[in-house]
Amino acid sequence: MPGFLAPLTRTVTYTRWLHLLCAAVLAFVCGAVYPGLSSPSLREWVLIYVVPVPLLVLAAMLPVVRRAEGLQARLMLFPGGHARVARDGAEGGVSVTPSASWRDRARTAAWLVLRLFLGLTVALLSGQLMAVVIELTGAAAGRPVSTVSLLPLPTSGLWCLLLVPAVLLVLLYVVEGAGRLSARAARLLLGPSPAERLAALEERTERLLERNRIARELHDSLGHALTVAVVQAGAARAAGDPEFTDRALAAIEETGRAALEDLERVLVVLREAEQPVRGRPTLGEADRLLDSARASGATVDMTVKGPLETVPGPVSREGYRILQEGLTNVLRHCGAVPVRIALTVADGRLSLDVRNGLPAGAPPAAGGTGSGLRGVRERAALLGGRALAGPVGDEWRVHVELPVV
Structure with missing residues (x-):
């Protein structure tokens, strides 16, 4: 035509x-x-x-x-x-x-x-x-x-x-x-109108922020679980000890179960846009992170100073994810190395410091510089805090400060 x-x-x-x-x-x-x-x-x-x-x-x-x-x-x-x-x-x-x-x-x-x-x-x-x-x-x-x-x-x-x-x-x-x-x-x-355009832009920004938050949740939770499972499986195969293998399988089972719970919470949010996220772990449950890291062969020591129970829920939940990402980076990039963790609540701030030894001959970036640390910085920034990561002598350090008042 x-x-x-x-x-x-x-x-x-x-x-x-x-x-x-x-x-x-x-x-x-x-x-x-x-x-x-x-x-x-x-x-x-x-x-x-x-x-x-x-x-x-x-x-x-x-x-x-x-x-x-x-x-x-x-x-x-x-x-x-x-x-x-x-x-x-x-x-x-x-x-x-x-x-x-x-x-x-x-x-x-x-x-x-x-x-x-x-x-x-x-x-x-x-x-x-x-x-x-x-x-x-x-x-x-x-x-x-x-x-x-x-x-x-x-x-x-x-x-x-x-x-x-x-x-x-x-x-x-x-x-x-x-x-x-x-x-x-x-x-x-x-x-x-300009006001409607601004409102639409703000709504779109909120959706993008929510998607980023969910992506961080999945990255931290599933990334940690998979890292622990890989490290445990490799250590069990190398050890050739039935007793060690049983402990490794138990650690993999526990970590996988926790990851499935986290995944279910995220899926609930995706299915129901107005459904709040409930039951997310806090720093009070950090022991299970330490246990899974220790079961992978790492030596983990943690000191807590100050009233950790007074930390607000949102800050405590984000602190848990930051600690989880820190330990995941250690296991993924450095293996079973000594890790020192310091949690301090003082002067209206929560300070989280994770240090681990760098393997001999490892490059300065062996502590990780990818999306995991970027997620740590984003979590800290959203709460008005700050995050630093980098080598300090022969150690890799992740230091985060979050306001609690």
């Missing part, structure tokens, strides 16, 4: 035509009351355009009108699956939220008036061009038809039929152009 005919085959062209004709209904109703539709003069046609304007401006003051107009615009100016989805209030560039400010009401009023003028003009042109088609058809049949057409037309001749397609094409292209103009005006006048 030729490209210039393509717009005439699109459904949206005709839904936009209907949308414009619906806007003209109010003008004709008001015109029937005043000044009347019986052979109106030019001055009376101007009144037909103007009389409904105050009513539309008053209607635009109602917040719900903006929502109704946005839904109509989506459905008829932008038909398709996207036009019927209103998750962020701005699909297709058209908002479906009620007016929240006088600026929104003013834009809605401008849209209603523009839609009235454009719709009434398209309705009049449609009526005139359809009248021309009827007169040309009657003239070709030798039966002249008297209509309301204002254009001078031939009264007889079969050649009049040749003009009918041209008139219909003119009508459809007028409708197509008016529909495009209406769609652009809808995006401009019914589009999201």
